[in-house]
Amino acid sequence: MTPIDDNETPDDFDEELDEIVEEVEEDDFDLKVEIKRKRVSHGGRRRTTGKEYGTLMSFIAWMAFTIIWLFFFASGYGIIENIAVVFVALLVVGAASSLVFIPKHEGIKVKASAISGIGWLVFLILWIVFGQSYFGLYENIGIALASLLVVGLVNMLLHVPSHGEEGGARISGVGGIIWLIFIVLWLPFYNDFATTVYFITFSQNLAIILASFLLMTFIVIAPWFGKMQISVNESVSVGNRPKGTLGIFWGWLLFLVVWFWFMADTYSANQNVAAVLLSFALFCGIVMAFWLPWARKRGEGPESWFSIGLSFVWVIVLTVWFWFFADQFDAYQNFAVFLVSLLVIAGIAAGAQWKKYRDFESMDWTD
Known part of the structure; x- marks a missing residue:
C-alpha cells in the first residue's frame, strides 16, 4: 500500500480550481465592462426623444398664442375672460401632450377618454365665462350636468363592449344616461319651451316626465326582459309573474300619463292627488292578487x-x-x-x- 501525503493535491482538484479561477476572472471582466458602460451612459449625453420635442414645441406654441392674444385681442375682454382663454389654451396643450405620452398599448379608447375629460373642462370654463350670463341659475346647472353626462355617455360607449351580456348593459346604460340628460335639461327649460314652442300646462309637464320615465324603463329592461326569473324555490316556479308585474307597473304609468295630459287640468290639484292615490292602491291590489297564488303554493303569505x-x-x-x-x-x-x-x-x-x-x-x- 502506498501512503497518501496530506499535503499533496490531486490532479482533478487542480483542474477544478483552474476552472473556478477562470470563471471568476471572466465575471470580473464582465463586471468591469458593465460598470464602464453605466458610467458612460450616466456621464454621456442622452438623446432627446420625439415626444419631448413635441411637448416642448406645444408649450412654445402656447406661449406664442398667449403673447399674440394679449397683444392683439385681450384689451377687448375682461380679466376673467382673458384668464379663461389662456387657461383653455393650456388645457388644449395638455390634451395634446396626453395623447403623446399615453402608451400605445393602452389603446385609442384611453386617449379618447382623456380627451373627453379635458374637452369637458374646456367647455365648462368657456361656458361659465362667456355663456352663463344668458341663462338663469337652474338652466346653467342643467347645462353643466348635461355636459358631464354626455362625457359619461361617450366613455361608456368607448369601454362597454357591444356584444353579449355586455351589449345589453350598453343598451341599458345608454337609455338611462340619455334619460338623465333629458331630465336635467327639460326641468329648467320647460317654461321656455311652453312659451316659445308649444304651450303645456304643469300637469302636461308631469305627463311628459312620466312618459319619458316609462320609455326609459322599457329601454333599460328590454335587453333583460327574456331572462327575467326569480329563483326562490325550484319546486314552485314564479312563471311569468315578474314580467306580469312589470307590465302592470307600465300600465299604471301609462294611466298616469294619460290622466295628467288629458284630464288633470279639469280637476283641482287635490282631486288629482286623490286620483293618483286611488290608482296606486289599485296597482298594489292587482300585484298582490297576482303573487298570492304563488305564495300559497309555497306555504307562505x-x-x-x-x-x-x-x-x-x-x-x-x-x-x-x-x-x-x-x-x-x-x-x-x-x-x-x-x-x-x-x-x-x-x-x-x-x-x-x-x-x-x-x-x-x-x-x-x-x-
Missing part, C-alpha cells in the same frame, strides 16, 4: 292581513278626503289631516300588534 287591509282603508279614506273635502281647506290644514290620519292608522296597527304579542305571551307554555 302575508303575516298580517289586518295591516294590509288597514293600509288600503287609509288610502281610500285619503282619496275620499282629497276628492271631496280638501279644496275647502288650505295646504297646511290638509297636511295636518294627513298627519292625523297617519297617526290614527299607526295607532290602530300598533294596538293590534301589541294585542297579538300579549295573547302570545299569555299562552300556557308549561305543557
